[in-house]
Amino acid sequence: xxxxxxxxxxxxxxxxxxxxxxxxxxxxxxxxxxxxxxxxxxxxxxxxxxxxxxxxxxxxxxxxxxxxxxxxxxxxxxxxxxxxxxxxxxxxxxxxxxxxxxxxxxxxxxxxxxxxxxxxxxxxxxxxxxxxxxxxxxxxxxxxxxxxxxxxxxxxxxxxxxxxxxxxxxxxxxxxxxxxxxxxxxxxxxxxxxxxxxxxxxxxxxxxxxxxxxxxxxxxxxxxxxxxxxxxxxxxxxxxxxxxxxxxxxxxxxxxxxxxxxxxxxxxxxxxxxxxxxxxxxxxxxxxxxxxxxxxxxxxxxxxxxxxxxxxxxxxxxxxxxxxxxxxxxxxxxxxxxxxxxxxxxxxxxxxxxxxxxxxxxxxxxxxxxxxxxxxxxxxxxxxxxxxxxxxxxxxxxxxxxxxxxxxxxxxxxxxxxxxxxxxxxxxxxxxxxxxxxxxxxxxxxxxxxxxxxxxxxxxxxxxxxxxxxxxxxxxxxxxxxxxxxxxxxxxxxxxxxxx
Amino acid sequence: xxxxxxxxxxxxxxxxxxxxxxxxxxxxxxxxxxxxxxxxxxxxxxxxxxxxxxxxxxxxxxxxxxxxxxxxxxxxxxxxxxxxxxxxxxxxxxxxxxxxxxxxxxxxxxxxxxxxxxxxxxxxxxxxxxxxxxxxxxxxxxxxxxxxxxxxxxxxxxxxxxxxxxxxxxxxxxxxxxxxxxxxxxxxxxxxxxxxxxx
Numbered sequence: 001x002x003x004x005x006x007x008x009x010x011x012x013x014x015x016x017x018x019x020x021x022x023x024x025x026x027x028x029x030x031x032x033x034x035x036x037x038x039x040x041x042x043x044x045x046x047x048x049x050x051x052x053x054x055x056x057x058x059x060x061x062x063x064x065x066x067x068x069x070x071x072x073x074x075x076x077x078x079x080x081x082x083x084x085x086x087x088x089x090x091x092x093x094x095x096x097x098x099x100x101x102x103x104x105x106x107x108x109x110x111x112x113x114x115x116x117x118x119x120x121x122x123x124x125x126x127x128x129x130x131x132x133x134x135x136x137x138x139x140x141x142x143x144x145x146x147x148x149x150x151x152x153x154x155x156x157x158x159x160x161x162x163x164x165x166x167x168x169x170x171x172x173x174x175x176x177x178x179x180x181x182x183x184x185x186x187x188x189x190x191x192x193x194x195x196x197x198x199x200x201x202x203x204x205x206x207x208x209x210x211x212x213x214x215x216x217x218x219x220x221x222x223x224x225x226x227x228x229x230x231x232x233x234x235x236x237x238x239x240x241x242x243x244x245x246x247x248x249x250x251x252x253x254x255x256x257x258x259x260x261x262x263x264x265x266x267x268x269x270x271x272x273x274x275x276x277x278x279x280x281x282x283x284x285x286x287x288x289x290x291x292x293x294x295x296x297x298x299x300x301x302x303x304x305x306x307x308x309x310x311x312x313x314x315x316x317x318x319x320x321x322x323x324x325x326x327x328x329x330x331x332x333x334x335x336x337x338x339x340x341x342x343x344x345x346x347x348x349x350x351x352x353x354x355x356x357x358x359x360x361x362x363x364x365x366x367x368x369x370x371x372x373x374x375x376x377x378x379x380x381x382x383x384x385x386x387x388x389x390x391x392x393x394x395x396x397x398x399x400x401x402x403x404x405x406x407x408x409x410x411x412x413x414x415x416x417x418x419x420x421x422x423x424x425x426x427x428x429x430x431x432x433x434x435x436x437x438x439x440x441x442x443x444x445x446x447x448x449x450x451x452x453x454x455x456x457x458x459x460x461x462x463x464x465x466x467x468x469x470x471x472x473x474x475x476x477x478x479x480x481x482x483x484x485x486x487x488x489x490x491x492x493x494x495x496x497x498x499x500x
Numbered sequence: 501x502x503x504x505x506x507x508x509x510x511x512x513x514x515x516x517x518x519x520x521x522x523x524x525x526x527x528x529x530x531x532x533x534x535x536x537x538x539x540x541x542x543x544x545x546x547x548x549x550x551x552x553x554x555x556x557x558x559x560x561x562x563x564x565x566x567x568x569x570x571x572x573x574x575x576x577x578x579x580x581x582x583x584x585x586x587x588x589x590x591x592x593x594x595x596x597x598x599x600x601x602x603x604x605x606x607x608x609x610x611x612x613x614x615x616x617x618x619x620x621x622x623x624x625x626x627x628x629x630x631x632x633x634x635x636x637x638x639x640x641x642x643x644x645x646x647x648x649x650x651x652x653x654x655x656x657x658x659x660x661x662x663x664x665x666x667x668x669x670x671x672x673x674x675x676x677x678x679x680x681x682x683x684x685x686x687x688x689x690x691x692x693x694x695x696x697x698x699x
Contacts, residue, residue: 321634321635322635329635382636384636384637386562386565386634386636386638386639387562387565391565396684396687396688397684398678398681398682398683398684399684400684412681443638444690444691444694445637445641445677446644446681447637447677448672451678451681461636461637461638
């Protein structure tokens with residue numbers, strides 16, 4: 001009733017407001033002026049839509065990677081010199097009439113408003129256009145940066161003026177792209193440094209956009225592959241970013257590995273079918289010692305590339321719990337995830353870490369990627385400052401009201417058929433942790449994406465061994481926990497492997 | 501030449517302004533001498549009507565990570581929906597105490613509880629409750645389990661629960677516990693038995 005009443009009141013308010021505006025229009029604009037209003041609005045919309053996107057200069061250096069706005073003055077591109085040098089060292093500026101003096105570390109630069117010539121350390125330097133002073137800010141032409149900056153920095157600076165990218169020093173990330181020999185529908189990018197691009201797909205194309213990485217062009221901007229599904233990829237640069245566009249005939253998904261140095265593109269088309277192929281849950285008892293595989297529909301299951309998928313929770317702007325003033329949950333989880341991968345792989349279990357960099361993945365994406373790999377077990381890592389030891393969670397399924405439709409399973413209860421496997425995995429891991437005298441509890445939790453995963457799925461919440469939260473990152477503790485979890489997975493490998 | 505009626509109007513306004521100034525001066529002096537009550541004891545919400553009843557509150561304890569059933573005698577109104585709200589307010593009062601075993605952020609409150617047949621309870625919490633809640637799987641789960649179990653143990657017939665914040669759906673309580681779905685009360689009954697067992 002409260003909702004209804006509030007809505008009525010708001011409707012009345014809206015109605016009154018509309019009447020008063022109409023009265024004002026009639027009173028002040030007059031009836032004929034109303035005809036001009038749509039024309040005015042259309043012109044305004046046209047002007048706004050035609051406004052060019054703001055241009056940026058991306059600066060890459062060994063000290064910092066950052067971005068600056070590019071300003072248009074007298075038909076040329078300009079940037080603020082003080083803002084450009086500020087992240088790289090100690091810098092100060094002083095205005096003396098039309099003369100602008102800039103100190104960068106121990107180097108003095110003198111510029112005059114409206115002049116094409118500057119003096120740096122007593123030597124003349126020519127600018128490609130006039131130096132401009134605006135409210136005490138010194139603006140230099142963008143195209144002069146590659147000649148001007150080495151005088152201040154004492155090292156090379158390479159400018160990609162057209163795309164707004166500036167490389168200071170010998171900094172560059174190179175890459176290669178190869179189609180896997182055993183699987184022509186799999187494309188592997190290898191980078192010389194960790195990367196974290198944004199991934200976007202459209203019909204027939206997949207875009208990898210690198211904003212923060214000093215990615216440089218390959219020998220040829222167009223790469224061709226002997227693959228019918230992925231025939232080519234092109235490299236381009238625009239407005240401070242580099243982009244690799246992969247042409248494809250099938251939907252692709254990207255997975256990161258090798259500490260963010262490798263990106264593998266694999267077909268994504270079979271995974272939704274696999275996820276949808278699960279029949280509604282059987283009435284199997286919740287706690288049983290040997291889980292039986294859930295019944296399968298006629299759709300063949302996809303081949304398994306990884307036995308285990310490890311997901312480091314949180315990432316990017318989602319920092320998770322602030323474990324201390326300097327330690328965020330997202331950093332602890334990724335460290336544990338990497339350690340656990342080492343432990344699993346050393347025991348012969350192929351493992352994929354879903355988040356191996358500071359990327360921000362949505363919960364739906366995590367579930368989708370986990371389901372796409374068709375792994376036997378999904379392990380998500382969390383960390384906490386309260387309590388001690390390990391807490392293992394399996395999914396607490398939300399209330400379902402018969403939303404399943406034939407072979408299509410509700411996304412929110414997709415885990416239901418795999419609950420026995422998840423509970424068996426949690427029990428096995430708990431047993432191994434107890435063997436190592438580690439305090440452990442096994443609980444259910446309404447914790448996404450556990451309920452969306454179509455394989456055995458557990459969450460491992462790691463609490464510090466003592467009151468000292470920083471001990472969460474102690475190598476010995478990481479090793480102890482990761483080793484026990486890996487032993488638990490190995491112990492139940494055959495049962496998990498029997499699951500579809 | 502200034503018209504005569506203009507002189508009259510200005511004179512009247514001047515006299516009126518003078519009279520108002522004198523009146524305002526007198527009122528100011530009177531207000532200054534009026535004693536002000538040290539504590540404003542006027543009620544801001546209607547008092548809970550009804551006899552006191554014994555209820556069971558499920559209280560979370562962070563140190564052990566458990567839930568404990570605890571009896572309390574609280575006044576409960578006869579209307580089912582208001583009973584639900586008062587139950588949760590009694591629970592929150594424990595958590596808002598400085599000596600609480602499971603501290604909730606100051607200002608946490610229940611805005612409303614809606615009981616919709618068959619078996620749905622919608623708990624609408626305020627923003628202070630969610631925005632300042634501690635992050636962590638167990639910390640968040642204890643809060644939700646405590647709310648749901650207290651409600652379902654004292655209000656029969658609740659099968660599923662939805663938690664809103666300021667009338668809107670929220671993805672998680674504080675980064676972990678999922679608030680986007682309907683909670684199954686039977687699932688929380690099982691969880692409570694796990695959480696009631698000491699570590």
